[in-house]
Amino acid sequence: MSLSDRKRRILKAIIDEYIENAEPVGSKVIAARSRLSVSPATIRNEMSELEELGYLEQPHISAGRVPSTAGYRLYVNELMQTPALTVREAEAINSALSTQMRELEKMLREFGSLVSRLTNYTTYTLTTRASSETVRKFDVFLIDEQTAIAVIVTSSGLLRNKRIKLPCRADEAAISRVARIANSCFTERTLDEISLSLIKRAASEAGNLSELVMSIAEFAGEVLDENREGDVYIDGISRILSHPEYRDPEKAQELLRYLTDKQELIRHTQEHFSGNREEGAIRFSIGTENSDEPLRDAGIVYGSYDLGKNLQGVIGIVGPRRMDYAKVAANLNYFITGFNKLLKDSFFNE
Amino acid sequence: MSLSDRKRRILKAIIDEYIENAEPVGSKVIAARSRLSVSPATIRNEMSELEELGYLEQPHISAGRVPSTAGYRLYVNELMQTPALTVREAEAINSALSTQMRELEKMLREFGSLVSRLTNYTTYTLTTRASSETVRKFDVFLIDEQTAIAVIVTSSGLLRNKRIKLPCRADEAAISRVARIANSCFTERTLDEISLSLIKRAASEAGNLSELVMSIAEFAGEVLDENREGDVYIDGISRILSHPEYRDPEKAQELLRYLTDKQELIRHTQEHFSGNREEGAIRFSIGTENSDEPLRDAGIVYGSYDLGKNLQGVIGIVGPRRMDYAKVAANLNYFITGFNKLLKDSFFNE
């Protein structure tokens, strides 16, 4: 059964009001603020029905009403209108997108920080790479006679390097022979496919530089593994405490610990995205829709980006359950549009 | 004038007690707990004098006493006894020092995280490089015909790389010519010494790859600048909220914002170290000794490490003003000892 138009308008008014003031809203304010010219009594009747339908809740009998998780869900799905960005917001996002900042991860992070400032919520950015990732190319070269640098480029375009101490003196020729061995043995293989016996075989080819080959293989393992896990950055942590629902330090600490735990956050995000493959990049998860305790009073807005075949980026904006979903969505939308455009004429030529 | 032995013992007992319980301590508990066999009345007299001397404070007339900043200062300078580490602590630190973890920054960060867990305080680590840092070596090589990777090794041993899109197709020979140009023009120069005219001259030598030279110069600028600023990692942020003095969300937020502001933290740390060149690696800054508002009720313990001529690392442990200075100092001490030993037979051959 779908709601009457009036019920919808009343529900929307209640949620807007509650998002703004964080206090249970009563029939009178709604009668006054909303454009419906009906009396508080009528609103009361409607509210009572909305409560029976599960969209509203009453903290106690003579307080106003508060939206339930289902109420917010309806709100983000159908009711809310995403506001136009202010000039200031648009400019800020544009400058974050500016061509100066070439690297995807950095850009995402910068945007997270920006959104945190614009919305006063905490944000996190998460970039993950598929476990089917492989090393595309190795390079090794000398810095001095005792030290080499190994550089790895992965299939998703990640670039990492490491300084490796040489087991013995070596010249350019020897080093480039090692690089050839590494390239022929270890490229185009996922982490699971680089077996110990393979490493041993490669090492034995390298003669007195076999240790170097082992180090390189180990490094490749690190890199592939590191990004299997994902990279997380948080911004605006202190803003959590500015919302009245986190006035209780225990509750605030619980959420904070959750958010600063990289493992938790990765698990949560991946869980959320695995069960949820609707089209469109912006998603919401609201209060008790979330299985994790620390998030039961929180809301999260996610934006996700698929960057080439092995790389995915997610940005999450975390606030109290009554967070301003509309505003956050508007910001994300704007950014995604610009971001996608940027990707098209991208340096990320996969 | 120096304090009588009894006064010192009483002061120490009060501070120990207060560190443990976070509540003003009265004469009775001290009479009971301390080994001095004197009556509460005597203690009261002594306490009253200690207050006049500025070592104690009274929140209100009939509460117990609380140590003042000066009281803590005396405590860390003369009174406290650093406890022996528990087996668990020592083991944890040893494993953080284990040779697995080769990179200094990573090791420092790991140790910060560890100390945070062991002590229940928030920690941060800061690594800075002197502005006299230069690029020691450039390397450039092709990944595919449109893309090159530039690698920079700095005088302090930092290693950075960046993918650069080529202005036009190029072969190995052209690229290594660019690398030669970069090496001859930009190495052994500080950021200030790489002038625009120098860049232009280098670019003009490179013919149709002049844009690539410009990109490389820009990248060098980024790297030298990035580390002029310093790198900060925080750990255990949520633990701030577990201390009763930060039960007030406003206060907690103030401190949190301060700590998550990279600029602030760097400025603070450098300020602290510039005016304070005593020997010995562990330092304290207590409450109002600190000029920054958000730290007026906090205490910080610093450990610092000079890693070669251009690189310095600092670790800071932040807690409430009544933090357990003795325990933190013990942990830091142990770590520093191990760390220095490690540095001696170091891979960091400068």
Place this chain on the structure above:
DNA sequence: ATTAGCACTCGAGGAGTTAGAGTGCTAAAA
């Protein structure tokens, strides 16, 4: 110099009270 005794102070915390916001219900009005 130390201690016991005592009056005094002050804040934390509980009980009681009130004010006000908001509700649900009923009966009248549209």
Place this chain on the structure above:
DNA sequence: TTTTAGCACTCTAACTCCTCGAGTGCTAAT
């Protein structure tokens, strides 16, 4: 049938009042 006004009712937040107890400072005795 729907809407509205009116009203009694409920519940909390905030305030006052009060007591209890911890801790003090002072004085006089040891």
